Amino acid sequence: MKCPVCKLGTTKIGKSTLTVDIKGHLFFFKDVPSSVCNNCGEVYYSSAVSKQVYQAALESIKKGSEFEIIRLPKVA
Numbered sequence: 001m002k003c004p005v006c007k008l009g010t011t012k013i014g015k016s017t018l019t020v021d022i023k024g025h026l027f028f029f030k031d032v033p034s035s036v037c038n039n040c041g042e043v044y045y046s047s048a049v050s051k052q053v054y055q056a057a058l059e060s061i062k063k064g065s066e067f068e069i070i071r072l073p074k075v076a
Contacts, residue, residue: 001035009039016043020057027057028069 003009014036018029032053035044045053052072060068 003037003040003042005042006037006040009037011035011037011044018043018045018053020053022057022061025057025061025065026067027060027065029053029056030069030071032072 001011003011012035014034015031016034016036018032018034020027020029032045033049036042049072056070056072060070
C-alpha cells in the first residue's frame with residue numbers, strides 16, 4: 001500500500017519493535033508483524049496484531065508486571 005504519511009513510499013511486510021505504556025506499565029514487544037514504509041519508516045499494525053499486543057500487555061499487568069520485554073507469538 002502507498003504510505004499515507006509520506007505519500008512517496010510503499011509499505012513492505014516486516015517486523016518491528018513496539019513500545020506500549022498502559023497506565024505506567026511499560027512493555028517492549030519484539031518481532032511484531034507489521035508493515036513498514038520503505039521511504040519514511042512509518043510502521044503500521046493490523047487490527048489482529050494490535051489486539052494481540054493489548055491482550056498480552058493486560059495479562060502481564062494482571063501478573064503484576066510494571067516492565068516487561070515480550071516476544072510476540074505468531075498471530076493465529
